[in-house]
Amino acid sequence: MAADASVPTLANRLQRPSVVGLLGVVVVGGAAALLLKNLTVAPSRFFEVTLIGLTTGCVYALVALGYTLVYGILELINFAHGDVFMLGGMFTITYSTHFFGLHHGQGPATILIVFATLVLAMLSCGLINATIEFIAYRPLRGAPRLAPLITAIGVSFIIQDIGLAWKGPNYITAPDVFPHSRVFSFHGVDYGWNKLIVVVITIPVLLGLLWLVQQTRQGKAMRATAQDKDAAAIMGINVNRTISFTFLIAGALAGAAGLCYSLYVTTVRFDQGFQLGLIAFTAAVLGGIGNLPGAVLGAVLIGLIQTWNEGLPWHMPGSDWTQSIVFSILILILVFRPEGLLGERTPEGG
Amino acid sequence: MSSSSNGNGTPILELSDVHTYYGSIHALKGISIEVHDGEIVTLLGANGAGKSTTLRSINGLNRPRQGKISFQGRDITTVAAHEIVKRGIAQSPEGRRLFPRMSVIENLEMGAFQRSDRSEIRGDMDRVFELFPRLHERRNQKAGTMSGGEQQMCAIGRALMARPKLLLLDEPSLGLAPIFVERIFDIIKQINDQGTSILLVEQNALMALDAADRGYVLETGRIVLADKAAALKTNEQVRKTYLGET
Numbered sequence: 187m188a189a190d191a192s193v194p195t196l197a198n199r200l201q202r203p204s205v206v207g208l209l210g211v212v213v214v215g216g217a218a219a220l221l222l223k224n225l226t227v228a229p230s231r232f233f234e235v236t237l238i239g240l241t242t243g244c245v246y247a248l249v250a251l252g253y254t255l256v257y258g259i260l261e262l263i264n265f266a267h268g269d270v271f272m273l274g275g276m277f278t279i280t281y282s283t284h285f286f287g288l289h290h291g292q293g294p295a296t297i298l299i300v301f302a303t304l305v306l307a308m309l310s311c312g313l314i315n316a317t318i319e320f321i322a323y324r325p326l327r328g329a330p331r332l333a334p335l336i337t338a339i340g341v342s343f344i345i346q347d348i349g350l351a352w353k354g355p356n357y358i359t360a361p362d363v364f365p366h367s368r369v370f371s372f373h374g375v376d377y378g379w380n381k382l383i384v385v386v387i388t389i390p391v392l393l394g395l396l397w398l399v400q401q402t403r404q405g406k407a408m409r410a411t412a413q414d415k416d417a418a419a420i421m422g423i424n425v426n427r428t429i430s431f432t433f434l435i436a437g438a439l440a441g442a443a444g445l446c447y448s449l450y451v452t453t454v455r456f457d458q459g460f461q462l463g464l465i466a467f468t469a470a471v472l473g474g475i476g477n478l479p480g481a482v483l484g485a486v487l488i489g490l491i492q493t494w495n496e497g498l499p500w501h502m503p504g505s506d507w508t509q510s511i512v513f514s515i516l517i518l519i520l521v522f523r524p525e526g527l528l529g530e531r532t533p534e535g536g
Numbered sequence: 537m538s539s540s541s542n543g544n545g546t547p548i549l550e551l552s553d554v555h556t557y558y559g560s561i562h563a564l565k566g567i568s569i570e571v572h573d574g575e576i577v578t579l580l581g582a583n584g585a586g587k588s589t590t591l592r593s594i595n596g597l598n599r600p601r602q603g604k605i606s607f608q609g610r611d612i613t614t615v616a617a618h619e620i621v622k623r624g625i626a627q628s629p630e631g632r633r634l635f636p637r638m639s640v641i642e643n644l645e646m647g648a649f650q651r652s653d654r655s656e657i658r659g660d661m662d663r664v665f666e667l668f669p670r671l672h673e674r675r676n677q678k679a680g681t682m683s684g685g686e687q688q689m690c691a692i693g694r695a696l697m698a699r700p701k702l703l704l705l706d707e708p709s710l711g712l713a714p715i716f717v718e719r720i721f722d723i724i725k726q727i728n729d730q731g732t733s734i735l736l737v738e739q740n741a742l743m744a745l746d747a748a749d750r751g752y753v754l755e756t757g758r759i760v761l762a763d764k765a766a767a768l769k770t771n772e773q774v775r776k777t778y779l780g781e782t
Contacts (some may be wrong), residue, residue, distance in 0.1 A: 410635050410646050417633035419617035420595050422650030422698070
């Protein structure tokens with residue numbers, strides 16, 4: 187059953203005071219010292235970068251939740267998820283500019299258009315994600331785990347090629363519609379509307395997701411299916427439909443992330459989903475894959491680490507090293523705390 | 537032994553010539569079983585004889601390749617697992633299969649997942665708690681953290697929450713202390729007295745035959761004996777193989 191003591195977890199191995207533990211303290215301590223030094227050298231810069239990090243973390247959170255939802259229910263790392271996010275960005279640009287004629291300086295109408303685009307982008311990505319599951323993963327339900335994993339990588343390339351064929355090899359730009367004027371000032375640092383809008387979209391979506399999973403009948407079916415598919419089936423839960431629904435929700439979150447990203451960063455390219463997807467996946471693992479609050483926590487941490495590294499002035503490794511740092515975190519987590527920061531220590535991963 | 541009727545009229549559950557494969561293994565080689573309304577029927581057999589596969593064939597998790605299963609006169613051979621419980625068959629499966637990270641209450645609620653009569657679910661949960669006062673004490677505990685006996689109670693209670701006409705019980709006494717085993721069998725009889733038919737798979741053949749009206753003996757996917765429970769208890773072969781007598 188769930189938590190057998192006989193499963194030798196890394197937690198047990200880490201009980202003994204080890205070189206590894208010491209090393210961990212040194213790394214975390216060193217990073218903290220570096221941040222503290224930056225805080226004293228350039229406090230306003232530090233706060234500015236931190237706010238950007240939180241905003242970036244919100245986008246990562248939306249994508250990371252999709253990884254974690256799908257992993258929770260199928261134990262599949264859906265490598266195509268980042269590319270669905272990329273499509274979300276492309277849908278956003280297509281819907282907002284071509285359908286709704288969005289451009290800079292439309293005033294209050296902007297909000298309406300963005301909201302309509304958000305709904306459409308979430309719907310499109312949700313349906314695409316559910317279709318991917320139906321076509322590519324469902325036939326492999328009984329197959330060894332490696333088969334759907336490799337299929338997911340294949341689907342990732344297919345979606346990238348679709349993006350390439352659709353929008354071409356260059357960056358396409360989204361209209362920069364949100365005013366950069368400040369919402370509030372903190373230690374002399376301005377926080378612009380264009381950043382706040384990301385948070386304004388992300389927070390309700392996250393709360394809605396938690397409500398869905400915790401309180402609704404469909405959410406209970408999702409949790410039951412994640413914990414034991416056969417048992418769920420004999421309770422009267424349509425397991426396949428529940429899995430489809432999970433992919434739909436995960437895709438919709440990726441669509442919301444695509445909208446936030448494309449309106450905030452204002453550029454989209456066919457291959458950006460792959461990289462951002464890997465970062466978001468790292469965030470999901472950091473928080474404990476399969477764990478919803480964990481994915482959000484991991485995403486915010488990764489967002490902060492990334493922007494601190496790239497934006498702080500005093501002896502930070504800089505953006506050339508961002509990828510190395512993020513994936514070093516992934517490796518360290520997988521080796522030393524595979525259940526993640528918030529994950530339960532169960533064989534099935536929490 | 538039981539107060540219930542002994543098989544008049546058409547059976548509530550009927551398996552005829554069922555062949556089921558487990559992967560590439562031919563697990564059931566043409567078995568035919570009947571359960572009549574109000575009966576307790578037990579399936580005996582060694583490990584790997586096909587008892588659990590029989591239950592999995594009935595509840596739709598392992599569809600037969602050949603043969604027919606009907607419930608209340610309707611063919612359910614190819615009905616999906618999640619539809620079968622709506623027809624009135626619930627199961628406490630092998631290994632209990634609770635949702636480990638849900639509380640006892642949530643597990644019981646999942647048992648009533650397909651029911652729409654929300655107002656009556658609450659009352660049914662109270663009745664389950666009456667049957668198993670221990671579950672009431674543990675109602676907010678995560679199911680995966682309970683003892684084996686408590687989990688077994690929860691699994692049976694969860695199946696009852698579906699208000700089944702037929703209850704499939706797979707090894708309800710497995711791994712339990714003797715005192716728990718007697719309790720569980722008392723409760724099985726109680727459930728049956730309230731009108732639920734029961735198909736019982738048990739390795740504790742003595743207890744099972746005491747509780748049951750009729751029994752079948754399975755050997756490597758075939759039924760080798762079928763009789764009234766009292767007759768099986770005195771059968772030479774059954775006594776040697778399953779009751780541990782010499």
